[in-house]
Amino acid sequence: MTSLNVSLLDWQKEVWADPSRFQVIAAGRRTGKSRLAAWKLIVKALQATSGTVFYVSPTQGQARDIMWKLLLELGAPVIKNSHVNNLEITLVNGIAIRLKGADRPETMRGVSLFYLVLDEYADIRPDVWEQILRPALADLKGEAMFIGTPMGRNHFYDLFKYGELAEDKDYKAWHFTSYDNETLDPNEIEAAKKSMSSYAFRQEFMASFESMGSEIFKEGWIKYGEPPKEGDYYITIDLAGFEEINKKRSKNTKLDQSAIAVTKVSADGDWHIENIIKGRWELGETAEKIFQAVRDYQPLAVGLEKGISRQAVMSPLSDLMRKNNMYFNVQELTHGNKKKADRIIWSLQGRFENGRITLGKGEWVAEFLDQLFQFPSALVHDDLVDAVSYVDQLAKVPYGLEAFLSTDYTPLDAISGY
Numbered sequence: 001m002t003s004l005n006v007s008l009l010d011w012q013k014e015v016w017a018d019p020s021r022f023q024v025i026a027a028g029r030r031t032g033k034s035r036l037a038a039w040k041l042i043v044k045a046l047q048a049t050s051g052t053v054f055y056v057s058p059t060q061g062q063a064r065d066i067m068w069k070l071l072l073e074l075g076a077p078v079i080k081n082s083h084v085n086n087l088e089i090t091l092v093n094g095i096a097i098r099l100k101g102a103d104r105p106e107t108m109r110g111v112s113l114f115y116l117v118l119d120e121y122a123d124i125r126p127d128v129w130e131q132i133l134r135p136a137l138a139d140l141k142g143e144a145m146f147i148g149t150p151m152g153r154n155h156f157y158d159l160f161k162y163g164e165l166a167e168d169k170d171y172k173a174w175h176f177t178s179y180d181n182e183t184l185d186p187n188e189i190e191a192a193k194k195s196m197s198s199y200a201f202r203q204e205f206m207a208s209f210e211s212m213g214s215e216i217f218k219e220g221w222i223k224y225g226e227p228p229k230e231g232d233y234y235i236t237i238d239l240a241g242f243e244e245i246n247k248k249r250s251k252n253t254k255l256d257q258s259a260i261a262v263t264k265v266s267a268d269g270d271w272h273i274e275n276i277i278k279g280r281w282e283l284g285e286t287a288e289k290i291f292q293a294v295r296d297y298q299p300l301a302v303g304l305e306k307g308i309s310r311q312a313v314m315s316p317l318s319d320l321m322r323k324n325n326m327y328f329n330v331q332e333l334t335h336g337n338k339k340k341a342d343r344i345i346w347s348l349q350g351r352f353e354n355g356r357i358t359l360g361k362g363e364w365v366a367e368f369l370d371q372l373f374q375f376p377s378a379l380v381h382d383d384l385v386d387a388v389s390y391v392d393q394l395a396k397v398p399y400g401l402e403a404f405l406s407t408d409y410t411p412l413d414a415i416s417g418y
Contacts, residue, residue, distance in 0.1 A: 003078070004074070004075070004077060004078065006043070009036075009180075009182060010182060011031075011181075012036045012039075014174070015036065015174060016036070016040075020169070020170065020171065021143045021170040021171075022143065022144050022146070022163070022170050023143075023144075023145045023163075023174070024159055024171065024172070024173040025173070025176070026148065026149070026150055026174070026175050026176070027147065027175075027176040027180075027207050028149060028176065028177045028204060028205040029149060029178055030178050030181060031177070031178055031180060031207075032181050032183075033119075033147045033176075034066055034070065034147075037055065037067070037117045037119060038070045038071050039074060040117065040145060041067075041097050042071065042074060042075040044115035045091050045095045045096075045115065046078060047114075048093070048095045048114040048140075049093075050140065051111075051113055051139070051140045052095070052111050052112065053097045053098070053114055053115045053116070054097075054100055054108065054111075054113055054115075054133070055067050055071075055099050055117045055119065056116065056124070056128070057100075057101060057119045057120060057124075058101065058120050058123040058124055059102070059103045060087065060100065060103070061101070062101070062119075063101055064084075064087055066119060067099055068087060068099060071097060072089070075089065075091070079091060079092070080092050087099035102118075105128050105132050108132050108133065109132060112140055113137045113142045114143075115142055116136075116137065116144040116145070117147065118133070118146050118147070118148075119148060121147065121156045121159070122149070122151040122154055126155040149204060150203060150209040152209065152210070153210075153377070153380055156209075159173075160173045160175075160209070161173075175207060176207065177206045177207055178206070179205075189205055192205065210374055216376070217348070217349065217352055217373055219373065221352040221353050223357070223358045223359070224358060224360075224361070225358035227264040227360070228266040228270065230266060230267055231266040233262060233264050233298065233299040234263050234264075234299050234300060234302075234391050234394045235260060235290075235293055235299045235301075236260075236261045236263070236388065236389075236391050236393075236394060237258070237260050237261070237290060237302075237304050237305070237387060237390075238258065238259045238384075238390070239258050239304065239310065240257050240309070240383070241309060242282065242283045242286075242312055242313075256383060257280045257383050258279060258280070258383070259277070259278045259383045259384045259386070260290060260387065261275075261384070261390070261391065262275040262276070263395070271351060271357045271358070271391060271395075272357075272358045272359075272360065273359050273360060274297070274360045275293075275297075275360060275362055276362075276368055276384050277289055278384060283313060283316060286313055287313050287316035287317040287319075288320065290313070291317060291320045291321070294328055295324075295326065300394075300395075301331055301395075303330070303331045303333040303393060303394045304330050304331070304332065306332045306333060306334050310332070317330070331394065340376075341376040343389060344376070344382070344389040346392075347389040347391070347392035348372075348385070348388065348389055368385065368388075371383070371384050372385050
């Protein structure tokens, strides 16, 4: 290895030193991810005593263009021979590095892999990994690196979030932008920024997983502030499915989470979103989170969406009430015969546009705004936004004549109505 003169950027050294079996790297353009992959391929191949090393790109042509010359350049001291026709490089220890295209998955069957790099994984069908390449690593307990620039919220995003959760010790995820390459002139990045749309720049250079914005909610509508002195707190909850949470999570599972929104509503109907407690919790922990929020904020009302999840959480929640001798009424929230998108837009769009909603401070704000600005993209979660939208059903403040003229509502209670 000393003859190779492995030279790495600071962010590359961090990944290099990490022992995780499956490394997931989302990185912007010109970050140096391909060079890191090339060094990994060479060094891992030298460490292998059997098996094969694969570099897989979306197409074989891309594999050749991205990696072939780079491997020949970096690995020259340890390359025994190379064959450009079949894109195969054999090192001095007899181990081969093969360049493959994911568009021809049949060429990757029947091998035992010691190491694998999947480049631009967002452009590779997930079944290539799941059905062909992952099983090929089993014999030698091989390792893999997934690298690429995001393309919205697809299977690469799911895998990245799985690694980011750090619940599976085999997986770890990193996020780097083009600014993390200390050899790249920041002025060049800024020059590119001036000629690109903000969305394209965030995706390509900042490695953002965001989807194209819907423009239903606009950045200019967002206001920050303190909770009103007069008013009442409301807690509204959007629950994730407990069956999926209690199972061992698949790295490709859509990672829904429960969200507990704490909103203070003033006497004239303005909303202040004070806090959103979010996470992926088991049944008992969810009940504890709800109980703690009620104890902390003393809301006028608590709302839970009607359904199986509500029925499940009410039992441990009732146990906590009895144990602590603190009782509160949990109202049943409904969809009001509306589709989710229509219900959220009806509840939030006008209020945000007219400055009737302010946000507090907290680590939840960034995720809430990310969901809000991209709503209703099917590629983006809306758990936090949905939880807040339910306040409309609990906090009924008359705004004027239109509140009495509207007939598009569903009573929550046969006696008291809305």
